Amino acid sequence: MTPQTTARARSRPVFARVYAKYAGPALDRAGITEYRRRLLSGLTGEVVEIGAGNGLNFAHYPPGVQRVVAVEPEPRLRSLAGRSARTAPVPVDVVGAVAEQLPYPDSSFDAAIACLTLCSVADPHASLAELHRVLRPGGQLRFFEHVRADTPGMRRVQRALDATLWPLLAGGCHTGRDTRAAIVTAGFTITSLEKFPFPEPRFPSPAATHILGTAERPRAGGAS
Numbered sequence: 001m002t003p004q005t006t007a008r009a010r011s012r013p014v015f016a017r018v019y020a021k022y023a024g025p026a027l028d029r030a031g032i033t034e035y036r037r038r039l040l041s042g043l044t045g046e047v048v049e050i051g052a053g054n055g056l057n058f059a060h061y062p063p064g065v066q067r068v069v070a071v072e073p074e075p076r077l078r079s080l081a082g083r084s085a086r087t088a089p090v091p092v093d094v095v096g097a098v099a100e101q102l103p104y105p106d107s108s109f110d111a112a113i114a115c116l117t118l119c120s121v122a123d124p125h126a127s128l129a130e131l132h133r134v135l136r137p138g139g140q141l142r143f144f145e146h147v148r149a150d151t152p153g154m155r156r157v158q159r160a161l162d163a164t165l166w167p168l169l170a171g172g173c174h175t176g177r178d179t180r181a182a183i184v185t186a187g188f189t190i191t192s193l194e195k196f197p198f199p200e201p202r203f204p205s206p207a208a209t210h211i212l213g214t215a216e217r218p219r220a221g222g223a224s
């Protein structure tokens, strides 16, 4: 990552305001809470969450979690996440950093969370390589992400949007990333995966195809 892309990832004041005030609540109304709960269900130990936004996942961490390190580069969202952390059911440390350069030693977390973030990071491959590095062998990556569509027609729409307006308007988001493939390329083994439209589309939407799942960093020797 160049210093320029790092800076771009850090400050997006208009997106931050819109996400906190309108987009986050709209996702709640569309029923995202069920997916946030399932994403985090049964987690234990030390957890790193990348792109925590204004902290909408924090309320759903289960009691087995000892500590969450919530990485958020955008200053306004990070400040709001700090507020959410105060009422979270588990200890949450909110940290200013990017997923591409996590300031933690190798194998320091039991689990990692990517929730609607791998669409927005500047470099998903570098971010997944970092998550692989900081997870202990056998540790879990839990993900809930919107991804590349299944139909050629919608993929063409996604490519056109991603090359033009969408990332500018949506805080760096890309609609057409093949995040499942990127997770595998980073060395993870996917152990569960569901693909479904969210929100329930009333008309075809370029950001509707979602995946929810778990991947493991294999233990040495390949057994997970």
Ligand SMILES: C[S@@+](CC[C@H](N)C(=O)[O-])C[C@H]1O[C@@H](n2cnc3c(N)ncnc32)[C@H](O)[C@@H]1O
Pocket (backbone or CB within 6 Å): 009, 019, 024, 050, 051, 052, 053, 054, 055, 056, 057, 071, 072, 073, 074, 077, 097, 098, 099, 100, 115, 116, 117, 120, 121, 122, 123, 171, 172
């Ligand atoms: C669509 S929001 C999702 C926020 C939150 N995860 C949620 O579920 O509500 C995408 C988030 O990714 C963050 N982000 C963008 N680039 C990033 C990067 N390089 N590293 C970590 N987070 C990043 C944004 O600041 C934003 O908070």
